[in-house]
Amino acid sequence: MSHQFVHLKDLRPMQKNVNVHFIVLEVYDPTRTKDGNEVRNVSIADRTGRMTLALWNDHGRQVHPGDICRVLNGLTTVFKQEMTLNVGKNGELQKTGDFMMVFSEKPNLSEMTPDMLAKMQEMNAAKAAPQSGSGGAPSAGRARGGPSFSSGWGKT
Amino acid sequence: MTTIPGLIQQDAIEVVPDAVKLLQSAYNEVKQLLNSIEDSESAMNDVLLKHSLTSHNACNAVQLGLLYSSLCEPAFAAKAFKFLLLTTKDNLNLAVTEISRLLGEYWAKLLDTPRRQLLWLFHELVKSNTINAEHVLHHLLRRMTGGDLSPLNLWLVETVLDILSQHRHNWLDKKAVVPVVVYSYLRIIADHAAPVSHGLQGALERLRKREIDFVLPLLRDNFTDCLSIGRDLLRLLQDLAKLPEFERLWSEILHSPTSLSPKFTGVSQLLAQPPSPVCITSRLTHDMEQRIKWYLKFVHMGSHKRYLDWLTRKYLNTPESQSLRVDWIRFVVTQVHPSNETIASEVVQRWAFISWLILSCTSPTVVCNMKLALYYDWLMFDPAQHNLMNIEPGVLVIQNNLARSHQQHLAIGMLDFLCRLADNYYPALAGDLRRRLRLCLLSAVERKVVHSLAHIFDLAKMDKQMHGLLRHTFADLVPAQAPQAAAAASARLPDPASAVVGGLQPTPIYDSAIIVSAASSGVSSSGGIARQTSTPPASSTSGGGHHHESLSRSATPPPKPPTPPAPPAPSAAPASVQPDVSMEPSAAAAAAAFVGSGGGRGRRRSESAEFSDAEMSDAENGAGGGAGGTVGGASGAFFDLRRDFQRLKLRCHYQVDRVDIESYLQQLDPVMRDRLMQLRDESDTEAQCEIMYQVVQGIIEEEDIDLDFSRRIATCLCEICHSQLEDPIFPGESADASSLEDSVSTPIFVICRTLCQYSEDDPKRQPLYLLLSEMAARHPRIGYYLLYFLKVDRAQSQDDKFVAYKEFCKSQENPDLRTCLFKDLNLLAQDDPRLLAYLLPDVFRNFASQCQNNPHLMRIIVSSIDCSQLQTMVADIMQGHLELFRKDNLVTLLRDSLSWESVEQLFLWQLLNAQDLPTERFLPLLPHLDSGRHAEATTNLLLMLKLEQPSFDLVCAVLWREPQLTDPLCPSILHFWSEQKLDRLAEILNNCLMSPGGGTAASAHGGRGGGSSRQSPPPLEQSLRHLDIMRQRLRNLSLLQHELMQEALREVVRAAPAELRYTFIDLLALAADDLDDEQAGGRTRSLRAVPSRKAAAAARGHPSSGASSGGGSGGGGPQKRSSSGATRSSGGGSSGSGASGSGGAGGGRGDNSSTSSSSSSDDDGAASGGGSGAGGSSGGAGIANRRRQRAKKRLRHGGTSVNSSDSGLSNSDIFTTDYQ
Secondary structure (H helix, E strand, O other), rough: OOEEEEEHHHHOOOOOOEEEEEEEEEEOEEEEOOOOOEEEEEEEEEEEEEEEEEEHHHHHHHHHOOEEEEEEEEEEEEEEOOOEEEEOOOEEEEEEEOOOOOOOOOOOOEOOOOHHHHHHHHHHHHHHOOOOOOOOOOOHHHHHHHHHHHHHHHHH | OOOOOOOOOOOOOOOOOOHHHHHHHHHHHHHHHHHHOOOOOHHHHHHHHHHHHOOOHHHHHHHHHHHHHHHHHHHHHHHHHHHHHHHHOOOOHHHHHHHHHHHHHHHHHOOOHHHHHHHHOOOOOOHOOOHHHHHHHHHHHOOOOOOOOOHHHHHHHHHHHHHHHHHHHHHHHOHHHHHHHHHHHHHHHHHHHOOOOOOOOHHHHHHHHHHHHHHHHHHOOHHHHHHHHHHHHHHHHHHHHOHHHHHHHHHHHOOHHHHHHOOOHHHHHHHHHOHHHHHHHHHHHHHHHHHHHHHHHHOOOHHHHHHHHHHHHHHOOHHHHHHHHHHHHHHHHHHHOOOOHHHHEEOOOOHHHHHHHOOOOOOHHHHHHHHHHHHHHHOOOOOOOHHHHHHHHHHHHHHHOOOOHHHHHHHHHHHHHHHHHHHHHHHHHHHHHHHHHHHHHHHHHOOOOOOOOHHHHHHHHHHHHHHHHHHHHHHHHOOOOOHHHHHHHHHHHOEEEEHHHHHHHOOOOOHHHHHHHHHHHHOOOOOOOOHHHHHHHHHHHHHHHHHHHHHHHHHHHOOOOOOOOOHHHHHHHHHHHHHHHHHHHHHHHHHHHHOOOOOOOHHHHHHHHHHHHHHHOOHHHHHHHHHHHHHHHHHHHHHHHHHHHHOOOOOOOOOOOOOOHHHHHHHHHHHHHHHHHHHHOOOOHHHHHHHHHEEEEEEEOOOOOOOOHHHHHHHHHHHHHHHHHHHOOOOOOOOOOHHHHHHHOHHHHHHHHHHHHOOOOOOOHHHHHHHHHHHHHHHHHHHHHHHHHHHHOOOOOOOOHHHHHHHHHHHOOOOOOOHHHHHHHHHHHHHHHHHHHHHHHHHHOOOOOHHHHHHHHHHHHHHHHOOHHHHHHHHHHOOOOOOOOOOOHHHHHHHHHHHOOOHHHHHHHHHHHHHHHHHHHHHHHHHOOOOOOOHHHHHHHHHHHHHOOHHHHHHHHOOOOOOOOOHHHHHOOOOOHHHHHHHHHHHHHHHHHOOOOOOOOOHHHHHOOOOOOOOOOHHHHHHHHHHHHHHHHHHOHHHOOOHHHHHHHHHHHHHHHHHHHHHHHHHHHHOOOHHHHHHHHHHHHHHHHHHHHHHHHHHHHHOHHHHHHHHHHHHHHHHHHHHHHHHHHHHHHHHHHHHHHHHHHHHHHOOOOOHHHHHHHHHHHHHHHHOOOOOOOOOOOOOOHHHHHHHHHHHHOOOOOOOOOHHHHHHHHHHHHHOO
């Protein structure tokens, strides 16, 4: 399988099947969910910015600051108005190295821009209407959505 | 399939390295081969041999499989190794490469069994005397980390020791190996000799004894070879000199060197020998080397903290590991030499890394050793032979830390250390060492590492004791302290900021020397002189550290034994006296430059350092602002001083000796003598003029004028008018006509006036020319006096008044007008820049061909003027009075100016800007500009381009620049234009990309060298690289998203050769999204492209055989070309030719221009080539994947005999380049 990797800055809320490559900056203390799972927030970055990644159970114990990892087929969610990257059920977390990756801690890409928030509300509103065809070609849908988002993003 | 025995231990999320996968698959292959055959060794061997003969790959698989087996299956290992020897066709090259890779990259992850087996394998290799065993040995030695007392490391040290001492004769003849072994073990012994707190003491002592028993004879027997280790051999040995076993060796080194080796003449020989790179590098593991080099190449100031944390956590977090820092410093100082680009960029510099290593160290002993490691190359520095880059970090550590209020103690500690080092390190050589240290600093100034020594010997920041010490060591380099400086010192020291920062330091991590000097400087602020006097003995013991003690202890007590053959001191003395003398002027020049104008590279450097400092510490803001203020004040003061100098016209450049003219007077005829004596005794100017007139008339009327006569008269006149020639003549720019008139009403100008009374061809002028040139030979100012007179005097006709000056020049000894003129103007520039500015319009008008665009004259001008003259000149230029430049051949001047002082260049650019020169005249300068070194010109050119509208020629000229990530020019101007004239720029770039230029460097040069009026666009790759840099550096990519750019990029994706597409994956990905969409629609229409698709696939199958398949793929082309030609007349043809010229892979695709049908065939090819069915995703990832795979293949098949560490490096390089 070959993957097309995207930069963190190109991630949008509620995306699926994303592949990203990043370096781990910080691993925070775990919190426990009601059903006993351990969830750690992990601060990750690539050269376009920083973002939060949520790791469950073993995954969270296996990454350390300075590790270079990738998430394959991950997804983005929005939690407390912050965009978070998740590995998800179908996703995969891989460690490929450490240290030797350039990153930038700014901007914090988990912070949602007004554009994104507006788009989110739109999407939530549209949820009521049935969605057609989006499941069939998720990557094409994303590719088309990308440029329109990024042009708005570049100006803010 | 059976389960494979494990090789490495990994977390679940870690990707199994490709190298390991390959080994495992080879292992499976071998296992399957041997599956059926049990026990019969010969049968097994037959099967393996037969299989390895089938193909190259099979042969490799057998080797790797057997290697894996001997690593992971101890029971089968002996057999596997035997088979390995029997089946190898390359002297075990492949196996050794893999072993080295495992050692270099995966040692920490190896399971216990493979680790043991690996050493067993090494043993076998040494036993069987394999040629390649030394490669493995190198990697094993690198694995024996200094400062690591973990059981694993001790086991490794001991096991290798066992093997080496057991089979001494198998490797001893390999001369290259001995020094590294000796160096490594000497370093390890130092670790094992250090006192340890925990229970290891006994085991360590035993091990140390074994190590010494091994290394000491080895060193003695091969001392000549070991000299190649260089000065670091001495550095390690002096650490060990206190051990009883080394005492004798040490005293022999000091006192009877020839007994060790006939080629060894003593300590100074070793000190002068640069360290062996192999030895220095051997003290770092492969991954340390990789990380440190990467850190110093890619990490920018600001994000460096996390990396340092990670480095600390990984390598430096145990108490023993402190000593590793010393090895790191030696490595960074001598082996990591960043390029000028890196130095000019924001990337963390070596001095910052080293300062961090020192400041974060908690052991005073280690800090002392680190200082020695940092300054070790200074001791015997010879600028002709040694690399200044070994000196650079030491200089910058002092300068840049001294500039930060809270780290001054580090810099002062360093200076203190240096002084004591020179005196105590080897007292027999103390004088020479001091001279070398001075030489280091002078070289650093000369080569612009630092701008001047003012920031190093910043006495205001140090106490008196330090001043004395510095002056003792660095003599005249240290400025005499001005009274204000003392006042400043007392004002500065109670600075609360530094006290607060000092108090905030949680642990006393500085070495005692620093603390002492910090304390003493703190004390002096509160007036504790008594304490100060008590410090010298304290700091001399602690500051000197145990090194000096050890060296001097052994070196001083014996009352100078008869030093064998060449006593170092006398032989070195004459050699080093000379450079000292020759260096003096350059130091003075540097100092003068600092006072005068400042600028140059050194200055820029220190500014960037200050900038990064600001990032390093937020707490510094207040102090930084204060410092900036004082600097501004100082430069203001300098400015005032400079003005004063000019007003006073201190003529310090030359002096004319007074002569006694009595004897000359006596030789003249009585009439003339009387007149001259009258002239001498007269005090009223008008009367003097009267007499002078008579004198001149007398000369004209003289019957036979010979040279002697005019010489005598000239001498007398010069002497009599001496005071006039020494006084300033020019009343000022703003003087009115009458005061100008007054200024030329002195006797000396009577000669000029008389001269001008006669017409040009009047023979009466001749004696006066002769007189003037004879006077000029004695008093050179006459030349510009004449110029001034010609300008001011209004009696003559305007057109040809400077003819008199031309004639005057002709009558001189050297009758060249240009030489003469420049000599006069040069003198004038030094005497009175205001007058120079006043005269320039006329000079340039009358001598345009001599003056315009002349770099020499221009430099004279810009080096002497200041802002007010600049203003005058700019005003003159804009009013049309002055024309400094002409359009043609401007570049010679511009190129020459690149080496001038900063301020000179800035003035020049101001003048250039004042004159309305067409921008295209400046374009030929573009390729010569290095933004790192020529910031002045780059900046000004950038501003000049900013005023222009983008045009095809301009954009091409910009794109012709060498694309570099650190070069601000191209991205800046492209971005600026894209903001102003987006559509126009996109159109031009579209043109450039669609019809790229010749493509080869040779044709590029031809195009530029010819100076053709129309610029040709650069090769496609270069344009793309610029765009790629722009993409990386800028956030706003509206240019790249412009429709025309997207079109051009898509065209590139389709038509460019495959290599280009690999290189610019990220850039082209910006256009790739749309390509996806087009594909979906285009697939149905792809039938027509079938022939070219086949050709492309064929070409892709053999990327190296481009030439042969180029023809075939070209066959698919023409049928498409007609359609592309219809849509775009200019672009299609040349892009096709460019692509086919650069390789077959692109040939097939060169024709698929604008229709989407062919793009789908393209992508099919990419997917099949990658062999990984990418499906709907774009070609980008497929390409990356394939690129990696191909690189891997190269690693595996090609050049297995190459040094294995190289292959390891290149492997990881692939990753860093992908994701940096």
